[in-house]
Amino acid sequence: MENRYAVGPEQTKQFTTEQLRNEFLMESLFVSGEINMVYSHYDRVVVGGAIPTGSTLKLDAGDFLRTDYFLERREIGIVNIGPKGTVNVDGEVYELNKRDCLYIGLGKKEVTFESEDTSNPARFYFVSALAHKEYPTRVLPIAEAEPTKLGSDAESNNRTIYKYIHSEGIQSCQLMMGMTLLEPNNMWNTMPAHIHDRRMEVYLYFDMEEESRVFHFMGQPHETRHLVVKNEQAILSPPWSIHSGVGTNNYTFIWAMAGENYTFKDMDFVKMEDLK
Ligand SMILES: O=C[C@H](O)[C@@H](O)CC(=O)C(=O)O
Numbered sequence: 001m002e003n004r005y006a007v008g009p010e011q012t013k014q015f016t017t018e019q020l021r022n023e024f025l026m027e028s029l030f031v032s033g034e035i036n037m038v039y040s041h042y043d044r045v046v047v048g049g050a051i052p053t054g055s056t057l058k059l060d061a062g063d064f065l066r067t068d069y070f071l072e073r074r075e076i077g078i079v080n081i082g083p084k085g086t087v088n089v090d091g092e093v094y095e096l097n098k099r100d101c102l103y104i105g106l107g108k109k110e111v112t113f114e115s116e117d118t119s120n121p122a123r124f125y126f127v128s129a130l131a132h133k134e135y136p137t138r139v140l141p142i143a144e145a146e147p148t149k150l151g152s153d154a155e156s157n158n159r160t161i162y163k164y165i166h167s168e169g170i171q172s173c174q175l176m177m178g179m180t181l182l183e184p185n186n187m188w189n190t191m192p193a194h195i196h197d198r199r200m201e202v203y204l205y206f207d208m209e210e211e212s213r214v215f216h217f218m219g220q221p222h223e224t225r226h227l228v229v230k231n232e233q234a235i236l237s238p239p240w241s242i243h244s245g246v247g248t249n250n251y252t253f254i255w256a257m258a259g260e261n262y263t264f265k266d267m268d269f270v271k272m273e274d275l276k
């Protein structure tokens with residue numbers, strides 16, 4: 001578990017490219033045969049990746065959380081971004097095909113990840129937030145997630161947002177999670193940009209070619225910076241920051257939020273003349 005403290009906008013202004021990347025970019029969540037996690041102090045979310053290639057990989061609190069088990073005080077959303085795999089939750093087995101989501105509620109003690117075919121392993125992405133009560137553990141296949149069409153070809157941002165965990169989908173304490181698919185030849189996400197000072201957000205970019213890059217924009221609207229992102233890398237987006245990107249090729253991303261309210265539409269859109 002890697003620790004990341006929360007930094008503020010005034011400090012962030014002074015950062016070099018390397019410092020920006022160290023604070024906000026998670027470059028190596030996905031490593032074959034490993035489970036890797038980052039603990040962020042923005043709303044205390046844990047972001048992780050697991051690629052089970054041999055035996056199962058266990059979601060473990062280790063000595064970092066100082067709880068007896070990972071979900072003792074937490075809930076978690078998991079999306080498989082690779083070939084078929086299973087998640088075992090206290091003996092109950094959940095199958096996840098590519099793009100399916102599993103939510104596990106507070107208090108479940110043992111969570112393990114497994115691939116159906118270890119030579120072509122599953123790739124589990126997850127985001128966990130603090131929880132105050134147990135909501136039912138539930139799978140939502142991508143086909144049953146609620147789609148919302150946004151953008152247009154003319155603006156190069158024609159895309160569909162699928163919501164998995166939110167007030168009208170899988171219920172949770174504070175975690176919201178979904179996936180955005182761009183139509184072919186559309187490269188912009190979340191432009192016009194927005195901020196929501198009441199919630200932090202995590203972005204995972206994937207389904208990208210090795211040579212493709214996303215230029216992810218962050219920062220206060222009048223003080224933007226960018227991060228150059230490769231396939232299966234994730235971004236911590238502070239509550240004071242925009243989060244928007246443009247790719248050199250098509251890509252998909254998973255967004256997750258945690259924080260004060262549970263209102264997906266709570267977003268303050270940034271006027272174009274205010275972006276600097
Ligand atoms: O607060 C909401 C999140 O930023 C995402 O839902 C935005 C997004 O997926 C998009 O516009 O493409």
Ligand SMILES: [Zn+2]
Pocket residue numbers: 194195196201243267
């Ligand atoms: Zn947002």
